[in-house]
Amino acid sequence: MRFRTTIDNVPTFFRIIQSIEKLQKKCIIKFTETNMHLICNSDTNEGGIQVWSQIKVESIFSGYRIQSNASNEITVALFSEALLAALRSASSSTTGALSSFEAEEVVMKLAKKSDQAVLSFEITGMTRVGRRVKVTHDVKIEVMKPSDVERLNEPMCPEPDTHILLPPLQKLRTIVDRLRPMSNVLGVRANNNGCLQFSIHTESVKVDTEWKGCTNPKMARENASQQEDPPSDPDEMFSVLVSIRSFIKFLHSHVVSTTTIACICQNHCMILYVYIGDVADAGGVLTFYIPAMLDDDG
């Protein structure tokens, strides 16, 4: 089992981890020959939120080499906080004046140190006075058995009723932050005519925030052929109730997002595609699944 790569785009990697770090302590990363998959699928997550993401190797790494008996895939489980700390140190040259040196090259590789499998981050750089430094962070990992990896399955969802482009997530976050103390449940409604609503409804208050003129992207679906039923009324609203706390956890991804598409499967779940980088070059996408709350206990 061999794995070694140079991290070219440390800031993006850092932000991706930052946006999922709040979700659960441990996350799973699956490296394949072409993609890096970040998975947070713990059942114990707040409101049952899950993340399944897919990031193209070339959008973050270069000199990427991977080899394993499991069709050249390596799946590891690690503490996202530890990974974040290693990346923070590696990205310090871009994020601010905290560091005393400028990172020039960051290499991530699989290693074994005193019988413990680690992801080793070797950061080489130059101090301000021109001395070369080398900093190594070892992040403890657990390499997952192929049989366990097989058992990882993305949640099954029906064909979404509507796809809608979300407004900038920072703006959304301001609003949802205000709603949070008032309610535990957030109602999300959207139609295929550019209308999006976020609402709470409790005994003491009812708040509805509405956007008009959002974009409903056309989604290319593999099973589009079976679209026989007549197109539904574009003004029909589809709604889902989600835990407001898990929605806020999703909103942490505003640090990495450029475009976010929300899909509503009425009364079933909400799927959020957070695109990393430009949608056009599709460097990667973080997919958040937030299951619907069925009993409206306000």
Next chain:
Amino acid sequence: MLPVLKASVHDVRYFVTLLRGVNFVNRATITVTERGFIAVVEEARTLLGTAYIFSDVFDEYEYNSESPGSTQDSADDEDNAAFEVPLNTLIECLNIFGTAGGTNYNASGGGRHNRWKKVGDNDDGDDGDDDDGGRGKIQQFFGGSSEKRTGMRMSYAGAGYPLTLLLAEDSTGPTTTCEISTYDAEPHLELPFDLEKMVLKVILKSEWLRDALSELDPSCEKLTFIGNPPPTGDPSQPRQKQKANSRVSLKPMLRIKATGTFGSTEMDYPNDRDVLETFDCAQSISFSYRFAHISRTLRALQSSTKTSLRIDDEGLLSLQFLMPSPSPKQGKKDEGPAAFIEFRCLALDDDQLNVKLYV
């Protein structure tokens, strides 16, 4: 039927500042009259906070009496409509877009808000797709909020109906509709302040009081206001000279004393017209209040310009804070009095006895 209340304003910040000043208990009684809007909160049957928000705070203000004709004529007992609302919810709703302005005392919420704004800042820079990103960034850098202001339209249809708010930043952005449940107004504490029985009256710049109170440790339990008549002398004598005398005399004109488990703090105000604009005190007095209650007034004190502090012979404290309008409207200025917030607080009982002995 006409709604009881209809009001609108293009920028909610001033309105929110006034409401925040009394936001120490969640349930507030709102009384709507022809002249404006009064929000009353009480705590522990001891402290009463009242925000007087006159109709000129709003761009539009319309009040329609629910009981036509009956009380319209009597000028004394002003016709009104009263209801209770969760005040915190009302403020959160008004600040839904985060542009209702914050106060320094809202440290926990404000801090968090700023932190993520900075993160968002970086984001903007990387995307480079935001046209006015540059201007927004510099605003955020200096800790101010963005250019945008929340506009509001508020209405209340009458007893049993919710208080409805329609909020928006601009025509292109989102709109928020809030329906806040209203409850029947319960009779609240009445603490009438009788001017005849007033024993101490001080008017001073709010910052003088704010600086004093903010010095105090939050662990203090009791706050005592001590007043002594100004040193006697020829009233025509210039004050400067009196000041010199007062330094020798042991009795300060106005002393604030805070007592807690770990000790006590005393602060004296000088006999200087620059500090104490008005000082009326006929005999020595000393009344104590629970510090926790006095600290409830800090948020209002913070945003006020002038403070009037009065105490009657029973120790009832009245603190009035003049709340300046951030942008005085042209021509509208003399239409009504400036909005203010008043707190009334009962003195601690054991001290009342002490005072009787002391006096």
